[in-house]
Amino acid sequence: MRWTIKPKPKQEDIDTLANALNVDSLVAQLLLQRGISTFEKAKHFFRPQLSDLHDPFLMKDMDIAVNRIEEAIANGENILVYGDYDVDGTTAVALMSSYLLSYYPNVATYIPDRYDEGYGVSFKGIDFAEDNDFTLIVALDCGVKAIDKVAYAKEKGIDFIICDHHRPGTILPSAVAVLDPKREDCSYPYDELCGCGVGFKLIQALGSRRGETIDDVIYYLDLVATAIGADIVPITGENRILAFYGLQVINQQPRTGFKAIIDQINKKELTITDVVFIIAPRINAAGRMKHGQHAVNLLTETNMDEALKFASEIEKFNTDRRGLDQEITIEALGQIQENQEQEGFTSVVYKDTWHKGVIGIVASRLTETYYRPTLVFTKSGDKLAASARSVKGFDVYNALEGCADYIEQFGGHKYAAGLTLLEEQYNNFKHQFEKVVKETIDPQMLIPEITIDAVIELKDINPKLMRILKQFAPFGPGNMSPVFMAENLQDTGYAKGVGKDEAHLKLAVVQQGSHKIDGIGFNMGNKLSKVTGRKPFNAVFSIDENEWQGNVSLQLKLKDIQ
Incomplete structure (x- = not known):
């Protein structure tokens, strides 16, 4: 290490802030290091206020998205709420569907099967929408790169509203509305929301048109706080407010599904760390081991007896996931040691029988052990699928862009990404990834800091x-x-x-x-x-x-x- x-900030700045806040110099130093330099900023930091949340209509396309949903409701259309199978996606689907269902009945949910359909919007999901007369899909935590899928839906007369937070490509899908604060042309003041956070901004906007205030949608912040913690987005600015109040909801009036999990673990006051290590892995386990819809069922259930059944089912998924994850981690570490790949700049391992649902966790464990940008591959249908994890300071998404010639598709963030490629490209990709990382990484980054x-x-x-x-x-x-x-x-x-x-x-x-x-x-x-x-x-x-x-x-x- x-x-x-x-x-250390300038002593005079420390003294000024310490006097203004009537705190000792150590606390003033810690605040200055977090960019909190005035009494006003400290007040927002220590006393987050819901009134400081930004106006959702500042987000590009928000007015169009709200108008289209209102139109769908006025015309009695069927709305399909579609989301990814991880924590951010399933909490976002639970949030959006339960909000819409609170005043409109023609709403259903769809989570793609991790193994059959893969990440994000799928052709199969759009076919499901067509077969069941859905004319509007609201996609959450995915969709910003689904150009061909959205075009396919359009041909079938199905409109898309996309709520995403991943980096868009150069072309946006031809959706009715694309809500993504990372859009180049979006001037929303905070661009680090998670997918569930973008979904929350949409229900906030829908609610404001119906005469609701922020107090009417606080109930949904337990889902947003869980997604913020699990998706490892910065807990600054708007996310800090959402997480702060979301934790209060989890601890004071948790939804039935959360209560069913919390009752099993016997813990009084949950912190964001508990949410990340106790609640999130259980929600994630559904999509990893069986199907993400199980998580949505738990998160939207209002009957305690039913919720307890769902929770114990998910507890079993989580136990199975733990066993698999340990087993595969041992095999993957063995592969690295055998090939002595720890001497390179990357760790890339592959076995066709590894369970696709846990390769992301295994990649994280390998990164902890060898502290290298890491990829864990397994067989997925007729292709290979991988989860990528990075080390502090190194953008693995950019590194994958440098290997795009060998990749079928990829997406993700600076520190975590996923990709698919053809099996015959595996060795070419592996050499290119090592080359790109070697040329672009500062060797210091390979020593844990x-x-x-x-x-x-x-x-x-x-x-x-x-x-x-x-x-x-x-x-x-x-x-x-x-x-x-x-x-x-x-x-x-x-x-x-x-x-x-x-x-x-x-x-x-x-x-x-x-x-x-x-x-x-x-x-x-x-x-x-x-x-x-x-x-x-x-x-x-x-x-x-x-x-x-x-x-x-x-x-x-x-x-x-x-």
């Missing part, structure tokens, strides 16, 4: 600081949980490995002989020798609360030691 300490907000002393850590740090949440890209470094620490002599195979490191540290505090380092049991015998060491950590038998104490959540 390389440790990078963020530049820990970014440190501030160097502090143990005496700076107290309950008041913890109370303020908790108000920095919800955390995520653009607003990560603060990370600190402390120097010249010594273990008090009780350091030990704990947990299964003593995989974790537990210790109590002091600095200059005083200010003792406990610490835990998950999966850091192998670093025990670095801290024993009262050897001085430096540590990077976040500050955490440890609850044990009703007592709450502060502890260091270790990230690395040197």
Whole structure:
């Protein structure tokens, strides 16, 4: 790991902000590093307001989309709400369909089959719409690149409204409306919404035409917060407001489907991290192991007994997914070791029998292990399909563009993408991908980096600081949980490995002989020798609360030691 300490803002700026907010200089420093430099900005940060959400009609084509839906309702048309099979797609479909169904009955949902149809809008989905007399499809979290599919639908007299957040190509599909804040010609003030977030802006706009206010649609923000967390979009600006209030809904009045999941896990107050690691994998497991429609059924169910049935079914999908994901990860790691590919700039592995539903998770695990832009391929019909994951700072989507000659289709983001290609192109693609990455990556990016907000002393850590740090949440890209470094620490002599195979490191540290505090380092049991015998060491950590038998104490959540 390389440790990078963020530049410290000018002392005079720290002092000015600290005085304005009546906080200590450490808190002022953390805020300035997040671009919060005035009392006004701090107020928006610590007290997000729904009234600060942008007017949805600032988004290009929003008025056209609303008019077309209103026209469909006036004419009694059938509306098909279509979305991708991942968390962002299924939450968006649940949001849009349940909102429309609250005042109009002719609405149905469609999630493509991951294995039969693949990602995004499919010809099969459009045929389904034609066979069942749907004349309007609202596509969420997909569609911005579905030029041929939208044209096919048009020939059949089916209109499309697209709500997407992926980067569009040079040509847009011939849809009635394309809502995508990443469109070059869209001047919407915030372009980091997820697909479900774009869907929320559409229901906000529909609601405003019906005389509703933001308070009438707060109920849907639990879905938006889940999608924001799962899709790893920045938790800044509008996303911060949506996530903040969405978490309140999850914790205070969760929809029946969420309550069914939460009841199974027995946790009181969920953070965005819990949403990402507890709720999201379960929703995702439906599309990975069986079909994404199972997730939509759970998220739209209002009867608790039914929801509990759906939740236990999804729990089983998630357990099966875990087993497969471990199995395939072991095989993939074996392939890399065998080929000694960790010496290159990329990791690319393939086996025709790997389960397509978990290759994205496996790619993430390989990236954690070897810290290289990574692709995991499997057989999908008569083609190969892959999930790509990247390392911090490197745009894997751009790298795939440099290999476009060998790819059938691809889409995604800077850090995660998916693609398909013909089997005979696999080796050509693999060599080209290695070449493109080698030529464009800074070798430093291949060493995992820990970014440190501030160097502090143990005496700076107290309950008041913890109370303020908790108000920095919800955390995520653009607003990560603060990370600190402390120097010249010594273990008090009780350091030990704990947990299964003593995989974790537990210790109590002091600095200059005083200010003792406990610490835990998950999966850091192998670093025990670095801290024993009262050897001085430096540590990077976040500050955490440890609850044990009703007592709450502060502890260091270790990230690395040197």
